[in-house]
Amino acid sequence: MPIGQHLFRSTALVTGAGRGIGLGIATALAKAGFQVALTDIDEDSAARSASLLGDQGYPTLAMKLDVTQADAWAHAVGEVTARWGGLDLLVNNAGISPRGTIESTDEALWDRTLAINLKGPWLGIKASLPSLQRRQGTIVNIGSTRATRPMPGLFSYVTSKAGLLGLTRQVAVETLGQGVTCNMVAPGWVDTPGERLIQAEQGRPDFPQGVSNLTTPEDVGGAVVFLASPAGRKVNGIILYLDSGLHVADDAGMVYLPDEQSVRYHQPIANPFTPPSEPRS
Numbered sequence: 036m037p038i039g040q041h042l043f044r045s046t047a048l049v050t051g052a053g054r055g056i057g058l059g060i061a062t063a064l065a066k067a068g069f070q071v072a073l074t075d076i077d078e079d080s081a082a083r084s085a086s087l088l089g090d091q092g093y094p095t096l097a098m099k100l101d102v103t104q105a106d107a108w109a110h111a112v113g114e115v116t117a118r119w120g121g122l123d124l125l126v127n128n129a130g131i132s133p134r135g136t137i138e139s140t141d142e143a144l145w146d147r148t149l150a151i152n153l154k155g156p157w158l159g160i161k162a163s164l165p166s167l168q169r170r171q172g173t174i175v176n177i178g179s180t181r182a183t184r185p186m187p188g189l190f191s192y193v194t195s196k197a198g199l200l201g202l203t204r205q206v207a208v209e210t211l212g213q214g215v216t217c218n219m220v221a222p223g224w225v226d227t228p229g230e231r232l233i234q235a236e237q238g239r240p241d242f243p244q245g246v247s248n249l250t251t252p253e254d255v256g257g258a259v260v261f262l263a264s265p266a267g268r269k270v271n272g273i274i275l276y277l278d279s280g281l282h283v284a285d286d287a288g289m290v291y292l293p294d295e296q297s298v299r300y301h302q303p304i305a306n307p308f309t310p311p312s313e314p315r316s
């Protein structure tokens with residue numbers, strides 16, 4: 036029996052669903068039979084994406100939701116409950132990945148990254164938990180391979196995604212025995228509008244042609260559908276890497292061009308550790 040038939044008329048809320056990975060997840064869920072609330076801080080993009088799916092006959096709802104605001108979460112969960120009776124799946128996807136080292140990251144950037152990438156998922160889980168408990172629902176947090184494979188220059192991002200992994204495992208433990216599950220999906224590099232903007236800011240013209248090992252928004256959507264399926268509900272408290280296995284061997288180079296030179300898009304650090312030359316007094 037196709038996975039979607041089990042999930043028909045289940046209800047999902049996806050954050051950051053206006054574009055990129057969030058839209059890929061919302062699309063996969065709609066095709067699998069979910070009624071999907073597409074939420075985003077950018078109300079117009081949420082509305083555009085919801086009508087894209089609505090026009091194909093899928094039941095959707097578009098809402099403005101800034102994940103850093105507890106009252107906005109209460110409102111969003113209330114709207115979904117009023118429309119569809121409750122929530123079966125929460126997908127915490129909204130996130131930012133600003134560049135910055137220990138030194139160049141200022142407090143405002145740290146606070147913003149942690150608020151969106153880590154506090155947001157907590158507020159969402161807190162607001163959704165009564166409904167998820169009632170309906171034996173599940174939570175999927177969108178992390179990153181960088182949660183366990185740090186990269187120089189991604190200071191606040193790596194810290195937030197490592198925190199999100201801790202949160203995922205903590206939620207799985209606290210909800211054990213309640214019929215609720217919580218997992219993290221960790222994509223490798225994904226070509227999305229947000230990532231293209233960052234590449235442009237970094238002076239890189241575009242995603243290089245012919246890059247191998249890219250993950251797609253559809254890949255992430257497929258993983259979320261699996262975790263919400265009956266078979267996926269045996270999975271709890273894990274990090275599911277979607278990077279073709281690069282995290283196993285990664286040494287700060289993530290994506291490889293397919294030519295003989297095997298150019299690393301992110302350069303490895305030349306001298307990772309220099310011991311002090313004299314003992315400190």
Ligand SMILES: NC(=O)c1ccc[n+]([C@@H]2O[C@H](COP(=O)([O-])OP(=O)(O)OC[C@H]3O[C@@H](n4cnc5c(N)ncnc54)[C@H](O)[C@@H]3O)[C@@H](O)[C@H]2O)c1
Pocket residue numbers: 050051052053054055056057074075076077080100101102103128129130131132151177178179180221222223224225226227228229230
């Ligand atoms: N693109 C990648 O290479 C990649 C790799 C691994 C993990 N991820 C993760 O996937 C998720 C989505 O990334 P993407 O590449 O699709 O990004 P994106 O920038 O293309 O899309 C992110 C969406 O989140 C929304 N958003 C931003 N702040 C928000 C807030 N406070 N409240 C609600 N919505 C907000 C944006 O408006 C946007 O629509 C992020 O959590 C990111 O860390 C991305």
